[in-house]
Amino acid sequence: MHEPGQLPRVEAQFRLRVGNRTLEATLNLPAEPVSVEELLPALYAFADAYLEAVRIQARESGLEISCRPGCGACCAQLVPLSEAEALRLARLVQQMPAPRRDQILGRFRLLRQKLEDAGLWERLRDTEALPDLEVRRRIGIEYFSLGVPCPFLENQSCSIYPDRPMRCREYFVTSPAVHCADPSPETVKVLPLPVKFSEILYCFGDGRGFENTRWVPLSHLFDWLERNETRQPVLLPAVEMFRNFLVQIAPPRQPAA
Ligand code: SF4
Known part of the structure; x- marks a missing residue:
């Protein structure tokens, strides 16, 4: 039963192997069809x-994560968003009280100006034209x-944590934090992850995981929104969409031929 005025919810229980651990959790999901953003x-x-x-597993194997609250050294990096995240973040800003919203939008304008001056704004506007990993890496630097x-x-802290x-959630530095202000592949080591959820999301705009990679630089959030405002989101039952997401982590085994 759900309370009057509340949308019905369903519980999804799952169990997943993470290295030598089993992760068990229950998620409370909407019973209605939802968009990826929702x-x-x-x-x-x-x-x-x-x-x-x-x-935890990394720590047990002797790897210490050096990321700490109050260290925002990595927050000047190019942050690729999935389109659903771009929509959600834009909505978050639009719903802020006016003075706060204006402050954040002012910072986005400043960032745009810096990128234009450096000749990077236009190059990052069409990310589908950047399929080459090496090119993306150089632009990131x-x-x-x-x-x-x-x-x-x-x-030095994330105000929308x-x-x-x-x-941002899956970026963990294992080398000394002192190197983060001037990173290079030799000095900054990042915890290798068995799965990159961000990369799943870049192909998950259809709620199934069959889309081509699509991403939006956080810096270009509002520019992208202006050009894509009329896009209709795909709606699927939340449990089905969540299951589709899990399949991307552990694709079902093919039967032996
Ligand atoms: S969204 Fe937050 S964590 Fe990510 S780069 Fe910006 S400030 Fe840093």
Whole structure:
């Protein structure tokens, strides 16, 4: 039974192997069909539980994560969002009280100006034209070298922490934090993950995981929204969509030929 005025919910229980551990959890999902954007809070909760299990295992094997509250050294990086996350973050900003919203939008404008001055704005506008991993890596280095913080970074902390994108959730540095201000592949080591939820989301716009990779730089959030406002989201029952997401983590085994 659900309370009057509340939308009906269903519970989804799952059990998943993470290395030598079994992760068991119950998620409370809407009973109604949902868009990927609406399922994101549940996917974030699931990813956080999974990533915590990975962190514990890393610690047990002697790897220490150097990321700490109050360290935002990595928050000047190019952050790729799935389209559902771009929609959700744009809505989050639009629903902020006016002074706060204006402050954040002002930071987005400043970031755009810096990217335009550096010749990076246009190059990042059409991410489908950037299929080459090496090109993306080089653009990422150029972007970071500008030293412009994410519009959501405040006092070296993420001001939207519960809503931060998947890419930010799964970034764990294992090398000394002192190297993060001037990172290079030799000095900054990142915890390798058995699964990258962010990359699943880039192909999950259809709620099934069959789409081509589509991502939006966080810096281009509002520019992208202006150009895609009329897109209709795919709606699926939440349990079915969540199951589709899990299948991307552990694709079903093919029967032996
Ligand atoms: S969203 Fe938050 S965690 Fe991610 S880059 Fe911005 S400030 Fe950092």
